[in-house]
Amino acid sequence: MGGMVDSTGFCAPSTGNIVKGNALHWFRHGLRLHDNPALNHAVCRCVEGSSASGRLFCLFVVDRSRFELPRDEAHNVRMSAARHRFLHDCLRDLDDSLRQRGSRLIVALGDPVKVIPQLLTEWRIGVLTYEKDVAPYSMERDALVNKFAMEQGVEVYVQHSKTLYDLDMLKDKSGGRIPLTYNGFQKLTAQAGRVAKPVALPEGPIPGPDENLISEEHKQWIDTNEYVANTPLLFPGGETEALKRLETSLSDPKWVANFEKPKTSPNSLDPSTTVLSPYLAMGCLSPKVFWHRLADIYARHPKHSVPPVSLHGQLLFREYFHAVGYTTDNFGRMEGNAICKQIPWDRNDELLDAWEYSRTGYPFIDAIMAQLRMEGWIHHLARHAVACFLTRGDLWQSWEQGASVFEKYLLDGDWSLNISNWLWLSSSAFFYQYFRVYSPISFGKKTDPNGDYIRKYLPVLKNMPHKYIYEPWTAPKEVQMRAGCVIGKDYPMPIVDHAVASKQNMQKMKVAYEIQANRISSNSKKKGNSKSGDPPIKRRRL
Numbered sequence: 194m195g196g197m198v199d200s201t202g203f204c205a206p207s208t209g210n211i212v213k214g215n216a217l218h219w220f221r222h223g224l225r226l227h228d229n230p231a232l233n234h235a236v237c238r239c240v241e242g243s244s245a246s247g248r249l250f251c252l253f254v255v256d257r258s259r260f261e262l263p264r265d266e267a268h269n270v271r272m273s274a275a276r277h278r279f280l281h282d283c284l285r286d287l288d289d290s291l292r293q294r295g296s297r298l299i300v301a302l303g304d305p306v307k308v309i310p311q312l313l314t315e316w317r318i319g320v321l322t323y324e325k326d327v328a329p330y331s332m333e334r335d336a337l338v339n340k341f342a343m344e345q346g347v348e349v350y351v352q353h354s355k356t357l358y359d360l361d362m363l364k365d366k367s368g369g370r371i372p373l374t375y376n377g378f379q380k381l382t383a384q385a386g387r388v389a390k391p392v393a394l395p396e397g398p399i400p401g402p403d404e405n406l407i408s409e410e411h412k413q414w415i416d417t418n419e420y421v422a423n424t425p426l427l428f429p430g431g432e433t434e435a436l437k438r439l440e441t442s443l444s445d446p447k448w449v450a451n452f453e454k455p456k457t458s459p460n461s462l463d464p465s466t467t468v469l470s471p472y473l474a475m476g477c478l479s480p481k482v483f484w485h486r487l488a489d490i491y492a493r494h495p496k497h498s499v500p501p502v503s504l505h506g507q508l509l510f511r512e513y514f515h516a517v518g519y520t521t522d523n524f525g526r527m528e529g530n531a532i533c534k535q536i537p538w539d540r541n542d543e544l545l546d547a548w549e550y551s552r553t554g555y556p557f558i559d560a561i562m563a564q565l566r567m568e569g570w571i572h573h574l575a576r577h578a579v580a581c582f583l584t585r586g587d588l589w590q591s592w593e594q595g596a597s598v599f600e601k602y603l604l605d606g607d608w609s610l611n612i613s614n615w616l617w618l619s620s621s622a623f624f625y626q627y628f629r630v631y632s633p634i635s636f637g638k639k640t641d642p643n644g645d646y647i648r649k650y651l652p653v654l655k656n657m658p659h660k661y662i663y664e665p666w667t668a669p670k671e672v673q674m675r676a677g678c679v680i681g682k683d684y685p686m687p688i689v690d691h692a693v694a695s696k697q698n699m700q701k702m703k704v705a706y707e708i709q710a711n712r713i714s715s716n717s718k719k720k721g722n723s724k725s726g727d728p729p730i731k732r733r734r735l
């Protein structure tokens with residue numbers, strides 16, 4: 194009998210017009226063969242028992258309403274050419290790996306809510322499997338697909354494998370209230386027990402799709418356009434690259450054992466952290482594999498660093514933010530988000546554009562944004578610097594605007610992680626020391642006094658003497674002319690005076706915090722809840 198096999202335990206009756214052993218594994222994120230329990234389930238259903246004649250159809254649906262293809266640099270789309278290229282690499286690599294096992298990837302075009310039901314019927318699928326995704330768009334889409342599948346008697350098998358733990362299990366263990374502090378979250382994971390070992394894909398060939406059931410339209414590979422295909426990519430996509438990068442990152446066990454995040458550099462020319470995030474975000478690398486490889490190294494180096502600063506600590510941040518994002522209503526925006534401070538940000542598209550396109554007049558900020566646009570990855574502290582600058586530090590623009598710019602360019606763009614970190618940096622949630630602001634001048638100098646990073650990403654400043662590289666507007670006119678960069682002509686004057694703007698913004702933050710505290714206290718008095726002074730936090734997704 195077909196039916197839903199997940200926490201609901203629901204089983205719908207089979208309609209009979211399906212081949213029980215035919216499985217469709219729907220790749221979305223989780224673009225890998227290793228440690229992919231939903232894929233394993235599909236493979237097992239094809240090759241085991243009475244349904245040994247089953248076929249596995251591996252599918253990726255390119256939803257053009259969300260993945261509009263960029264045609265040129267100026268064409269403003271939701272996802273940059275580099276992000277598209279990365280995804281394209283991931284799909285090619287997945288197809289290669291499946292072919293080595295006797296199968297292949299089918300890439301379809303269209304709205305998954307329409308495409309999947311159509312293909313479930315056409316391919317006479319008995320079981321649909323996929324990795325659970327917790328972004329709101331995905332959950333809405335998946336609910337519609339599940340409903341159709343179950344009505345048709347198709348078994349639906351869904352697994353959390355994007356995270357170290359099953360997020361539903363963490364939600365249940367916390368009584369539906371994921372702790373809002375890192376320490377609290379660590380305690381919760383300690384109660385949840387050890388991180389499970391990764392699972393291996395069953396050995397042997399994978400039965401490929403029944404080509405007779407595949408229409409001409411779905412026999413063709415959906416390729417990307419020339420502009421995207423020719424976009425240079427520093428970090429190529431795919432599971433093969435991910436596993437290679439994991440090996441390189443862990444090749445110096447001492448470095449791994451001594452890793453402490455704040456001590457890494459935001460502006461070194463070679464990344465000072467692993468750059469595994471794009472591979473984790475697209476699911477080319479399993480977080481459990483990463484976790485256990487680290488655990489093996491720690492076991493051989495008893496004096497290793499520990500959370501929050503260690504690499505295990507970074508993976509716990511990732512877990513924490515996924516869990517909070519999963520259990521908070523309206524997490525992706527300020528309004529209606531109960532854990533987010535309500536702050537009256539301005540909306541000024543000129544300032545936002547100047548920030549996005551490296552025209553703030555602060556070389557450190559502009560170089561970081563240039564690296565983001567060109568390469569799709571920037572260091573964590575560089576993200577801190579530009580996020581603080583855009584919001585509470587200097588420009589007083591909403592974190593929601595910043596998050597959508599990041600989402601466009603980041604190869605590791607991930608809904609929960611991006612939103613959480615923007616909430617943190619704008620002092621809207623998790624972190625409340627709004628009076629601690631990054632200086633767009635002195636912060637970068639600490640790790641790169643010569644400004645080599647700025648010279649690389651802002652070539653217009655490459656000949657500026659190092660004395661002026663972080664504040665070129667202070668250079669005498671003759672120096673600017675000798676450097677071939679006249680400020681106000683070749684490179685902009687600072688868009689705001691940091692010393693003035695940051696002070697004014699701190700005052701605005703103070704007022705916003707006070708208004709919110711007063712509102713909370715008067716609400717709780719009205720409700721007669723004078724004991725704690727806190728309103729009950731209502732942040733569950735229904």
Ligand SMILES: Cc1cc2nc3c(=O)[nH]c(=O)nc-3n(C[C@H](O)[C@H](O)[C@H](O)COP(=O)(O)OP(=O)(O)OC[C@H]3O[C@@H](n4cnc5c(N)ncnc54)[C@H](O)[C@@H]3O)c2cc1C
Binds near residue numbers: 468511512
């Ligand atoms: C404003 C802002 C937006 C961000 N948006 C994203 C995003 O969309 N996607 C994303 O993966 N990370 C995001 N981060 C978190 C962090 O900057 C990146 O995960 C990290 O820099 C990736 O580089 P790495 O792989 O070398 O990290 P490492 O230091 O090598 O850490 C290993 C892994 O731990 C995880 N990790 C590390 N730091 C964090 C963190 N603060 N939050 C969540 N996970 C973390 C990542 O998966 C990372 O690959 C954001 C940070 C800020 C400040």
